[in-house]
């Protein structure tokens with residue numbers, strides 16, 4: 001890979017991930033409360049919505065969501081591992097165990113299984129965006145000696161966590177990290193596998209998505225593989241369109257939980273990551289980028305797909 005400026009991976013950056021219950025959070029919550037009071041329509045009654053807003057300020061994950069309207073690598077890993085460091089509030093417990101967000105944990109485990117099959121002697125494996133890089137670091141490399149693990153993320157803080165993760169897993173000697181934009185990788189034909197989870201859902205422009213996949217294509221060796229997740233458009237809520245009630249069964253989420261989810265992620269947090277793509281669109285973008293789509297695998301309910309595409 002071409003050298004770039006070395007990232008300053010200092011602990012001090014982490015204050016942006018671990019947000020304290022401070023004045024800035026209270027001010028932000030007051031602004032959100034004003035917006036909610038003026039909203040013409042809310043998923044839940046206003047008093048319930050405001051109560052949830054109060055509860056979100058009680059724990060770090062909730063505060064991070066309020067401030068950032070999405071997840072970084074640290075909190076994605078926190079949700080996937082579901083290993084809180086201390087006691088959790090009832091709302092955090094719900095987010096970690098009953099929400100749609102935590103359903104992505106199942107997909108993370110399918111991802112891991114698919115990656116395991118690609119760990120071979122001499123393999124160069126990349127995670128883009130790597131976040132804390134659990135996808136490649138929580139693997140068993142005991143049967144191989146010569147392998148390379150490369151983590152690329154635009155966020156220095158996430159890369160700092162990933163470095164620490166690699167050390168804890170005893171994999172530092174095999175890992176390299178770069179703070180880079182995934183659209184400007186500057187890598188040519190180096191990787192046997194690229195895994196990419198959690199970036200395309202922040203991008204709404206189809207052309208930018210094709211460009212992202214082209215950047216991955218260029219970084220792979222001929223015959224190399226891309227493992228990619230994407231979010232398919234969910235049906236309208238069953239209380240809005242009862243004809244879609246059956247489609248919601250795939251998500252296996254009770255209506256009360258779905259209402260709470262939409263209230264938190266939609267009305268309160270207004271998450272920025274909800275850019276959905278249909279399978280046809282993802283296939284077309286990958287093909288335009290030069291890939292051959294080999295498989296699109298869904299979970300048992302028929303949601304949360306993973307694509308395998310080959311260069």
Ligand SMILES: C[S@@+](CC[C@H](N)C(=O)[O-])C[C@H]1O[C@@H](n2cnc3c(N)ncnc32)[C@H](O)[C@@H]1O
Pocket residue numbers: 071072073074076077128129130131132133134152153154155158180181182183196197198199
């Ligand atoms: C939801 S996290 C997913 C991280 C990891 N793949 C996982 O599954 O845990 C999204 C990550 O994308 C990174 N990111 C956002 N924009 C990026 C860009 N243009 N290039 C590279 N990484 C980016 C963020 O810093 C963050 O770590």
